[in-house]
Structures are given as C-alpha cells and as structure tokens.
Amino acid sequence: MTIATAKWTIADYHAMIAAGILDDRPVExxxxxxxEMxxxxxxxxxxxxxxxxxxxQVLGDRALVRPAKPITLPNASEPEPDIAIVQPLGREYLSHHPYPENIFWLIEYANANLSKDLEIKRRLYAEVQIPEYWVVNLQTQQLIVFRDPQNGDYNTRFTxxxxxxxxxAFPDVSVSVAAIVSL
Incomplete structure (x- = not known):
C-alpha cells in the first residue's frame, strides 16, 4: 500500500489562514x-x-527589513524567515508578500533547527534563485553564508x-558579523 501526502497550494494555505484554521499555530x-515551526x-x-x-539602520531606506514575516515562493512555499531583506515596495505588500524577485537576502537563526535551515531551507531558497542566504548557528556563534544559486543549490558557502x-545586493555596505551573531 502506498501512502500519499496531500499537498497544499498557496491559495489553499491562504484560505486556511483566512478561515482561522491555523490561528495560534506557528506553521509555514x-x-x-x-x-510546524x-x-x-x-x-x-x-x-x-x-x-x-x-x-x-545600516541599510536605511535602500531596503525593508522584515522580521519573521512570510515570503511567497513559486514552489508551493510560504516560509517565514527570521529576517528578510527586501525591496521597499511600500503599499504593494498589502496585496502580496515579497516574491523571490523582491528579496535581496534572507537570514535564519538556528539552534535546534540547524539541519532544517542548512538543508531544507537552503535548497528551498536556492530553487527560487534567492541570491543570498545567511544562517546564524547559535551554538557556535558563526555566520554561514550561501551565495550563487544554481541547479537548486548554492555553489558558494563560507563561514x-x-x-x-x-x-x-549592496557591495558598498559593510555589515558587522559580530552584530549578527554575537550573544
């Protein structure tokens, strides 16, 4: 006997949210x-x-920093990265969450969910060509940087x-690693 998992579309997911089915449930x-998150x-x-x-503060009005808010991806996904740095499109975000083409880079903070962020989310974001993805390993206080998405994965990784x-997206901006990773 084969067991099939029911897959949900983004429209299905939004309908569940609108109906209150997922209220008070941390999910993506x-x-x-x-x-479950x-x-x-x-x-x-x-x-x-x-x-x-x-x-x-560092980016000013060059980008919008969205903490723990959904992004909409074409691979039937609507994750909620810890930080999404996106184009400042103003009221356009009243009608949709940021799409991949609106995203400069994403940041996830990981402790217990480190493997999920390093494996599942890394591939998820690379599939849709998010140009840059940072994972902060809270156990080691290190920043793992992924760049150059190709063929469903990132070709460049450094720590x-x-x-x-x-x-x-902003080669003229210097971001302090300590400000991102230090407790």
Whole structure:
C-alpha cells in the first residue's frame, strides 16, 4: 500500500489562514506541506530582533527589513524567515508578500533547527534563485553564508565568526558579523 501526502497550494494555505484554521499555530508552508515551526528560544528571539534593527539602520531606506514575516515562493512555499531583506515596495505588500524577485537576502537563526535551515531551507531558497542566504548557528556563534544559486543549490558557502561582510545586493555596505551573531 502506498501512502500519499496531500499537498497544499498557496491559495489553499491562504484560505486556511483566512478561515482561522491555523490561528495560534506557528506553521509555514514548505513544498506544499504545512510544517510546524520550532519555538524561539531567548537567544534566537533576542539576536534576530537586534540584528533586524541593526540592518535597518545600516541599510536605511535602500531596503525593508522584515522580521519573521512570510515570503511567497513559486514552489508551493510560504516560509517565514527570521529576517528578510527586501525591496521597499511600500503599499504593494498589502496585496502580496515579497516574491523571490523582491528579496535581496534572507537570514535564519538556528539552534535546534540547524539541519532544517542548512538543508531544507537552503535548497528551498536556492530553487527560487534567492541570491543570498545567511544562517546564524547559535551554538557556535558563526555566520554561514550561501551565495550563487544554481541547479537548486548554492555553489558558494563560507563561514565567518568575525569581521565584516558586504551583501551581494549592496557591495558598498559593510555589515558587522559580530552584530549578527554575537550573544
């Protein structure tokens, strides 16, 4: 006997949200499956909040820093990255969440869910050509940077624990690694 999993579309997912079915449930849509999100521990909540404020100051009005808000991807996915740095399209976001072409880069903070962020979400974001993806390993206080998406994965990966990094979208901007990873 073969067991088939029911896949949900983004429209189905939005209908469930509108109907209140998913109220008070921390979930996200990944490849048509509704996945429970791990609860945020204090370091995760603190660092993602402080880093979001820091990035907003560094980038000014060149980008919009969206903390823990959905993005809509064409592969039947609507994840909620910890931080999404997106085009500042103003009121356009009243009618849709940012699409891949609106996203400069994404950041996930990971402790218990490190393998999910390094494997599932890495491929998810690479599939839709998100140009840059950062994972903060809270256990080691390191920044893992993925760039150059091709064929469903990122070709470039490097790890930083100090210094500065310039995002691909803003090569003239220096982002302090410590401001992103240090507790």
């Amino acid at each position: 849509l990944i490849h048509g499956e509704i996945i 791990a609860p945020e521990g204090e370091p995760h909540a603190y660092l993602s909040t402080v880093s979001g404020h820091y990035l907003a 930083l624990s100090e210094g500065v990094i310039s995002p691909l």
